[in-house]
Amino acid sequence: MSLSRAVLRTEGIILNSFRLRDADRMVVIFTKEQGKLKAVMKAASKARNRFAANAEIGHLVDAGIFFRTPQSETGRIIELTIRNPFVSLRQSIERIMVLSYVLNLVEETWPWHDPHPSFYVLFKSMLERVDAAEDPHQVRSLLRVFELRLLFFLGIHPALDRCGNCGEKTTAAVSLDTRSMTVLCPSCALSVRKTGRNEKYDRVGRDGGNEILEMSKGLVRFYHDSLAQSGAVESVTLTKAVDDGSRNFFKSVFLNYLGKKLNVLEVRKELV
């Protein structure tokens, strides 16, 4: 019997790392080549492992990961060098919380072994931008944009420019049914409410996440600006109302459309 063996050499971002038995550690890493995967670091706490110190959460690294067979789910780290430790994101408790929020968000939402080079590029550039950002307001804008783009890459991007009921083009505020991800123009939303034919339009969803979101003109614009590939994220304006609306949008989509309560959102409440 012969085993085909392979070493994956890739750039990646360390999402998490935890202790296993003995001195080993399990490292969760989002790689450019293979997406999110797990790899064991042998004897990580021993001095003889010269890579151990490089395996910190949030490090951008070059990794060599050995897989016993092409089907192996978990690899073994045989090489690890730091490309960017994101030093400025470790300089205060507030900034460490921002870093861990972004990492936990990806860890909790992205499927295993699902590579996506474009998302990887976004993820990496987001960390670089947050690392360089000095103003908390700018950090907040970056986080909101990242959340919306993450949804986009997960395949969730409702067409906000057209009413799902009458097909009319919508240009301003809309109501979004987050269970079906259908948009209603103001006049359809109004008539649905008036006739009362559809009770669900007044219902509050699980865990307090609204099923029907009123998306203001400002929030709709922010949504479009955030997803515009060419958009300079730093210049996107984020008012308090749009910040709140965008947070609520993100939470409600997970609760009502994906039926998933994200633990990481508990952390988000404490952020800047």
Ligand SMILES: [Zn+2]
């Ligand atoms: Zn309509």
